[in-house]
Amino acid sequence: MSNDLTARARIRDAAIELFAERGIEGATIRDIAQAAGVSSGLLRHHFGSKEGLRDACDEHALSELLQVNAHFTEFRSLDRLTPKILLLQRYFMRSTMDGSPAGTAMFDRIIDYGEEWLARTDLKVSDPRAFVGLLTVMKMSMFTMRDLLSRAAGTDVGSVEGWRRVLDASLDLFSQPLITPVQADQARAQLDKIFGEVQP
Template sequence: MERPIDDLTARARIRDAAIRLFGERGIEGASIRDIAAEAGVSSGLVRHHFGSKEALRDACDEYAKERMLEVGEELTDAGGVAALDPATLHPRVFPLQLYLVRSMMDGSETAAALFLGAVDSIEEWTTSYGIHPTDRRAYAAAMAAIKLSVFVFRDQVSKALGEDITTPAGYARIGQGLMEVFTIPLITEEQAEQLRKRSEEN
């Protein structure tokens, strides 16, 4: 039986409200009542659509994962890094990034699997672009973790910048900072070689 369009819209509003509140407060910190109020619906309607908070969380995980994969494909098709526009990306991507990081911290297998997928993608990228780190897997894992850490420490990062990174302007600033972290060498090649040799010796 096909549901009426307003029913589908209510389901989407509930899901989007849950993504916002779960991202801000964590799974335990956002109740069904809070989510219903944020979505402008009754608690009963939340339970009608999703049954339980755990099932709602699973639906949010799946939705966030699918949307982030779609964004990744769009950026690849449009030219990758050159296509990044914080003003366009922020409203679409930031709530999902914040949600997935919080979900990962709360033990979501879906979010954890997405992180591992990101590590796989970075590892493949280093190969296709001729980048040769000593330990390719460790390099990819470190890069993925550095990018996610911005969202884990968003309050501290915002305080350091004097600008909220949940806003488009703050998001653009920290994005620029991350890009330069990945492109401006901190040590010389000679120093890097010395560190590699010490690591091998140990």
């Protein structure tokens, strides 16, 4: 039994890595079994199908990420930023983009959490749901646009060292305004004028 459990974990971990790099469609049962060092038959024995394997991967990744989410958002225990966590984050970004139900559920949970966080701050925004959605998608793009971000940074942002640089840049971005409140009000006035003119 313990050997079966060990094989199951190896298959799951291999699948997470391949799904993160290639997407659900790009990773075959044969590739996953080979990476895990097992037969395709044993993979099917444990998970039934690739969809069943994906569901197991989603459940595992969601559980792991939720355990560390509070530590990251509260800026505590940043030593948990390990290659494994970065892999799980990449996996969930890919899973969400591929239409995984668990990935979509995680996205919805992040949006809900973001609205709760926003309500506890002194930030003044015109549309809280849109604000949180935009912020979340911007953060997700650091994963989905990994190749271009790595090109700009001159290092692989999928590594712990590269991701540290991205987080430093994020802190610079979010800790200082890019425009003044007066400029924002002027831009909103222009938007009201433009979109007011196109209303039926």
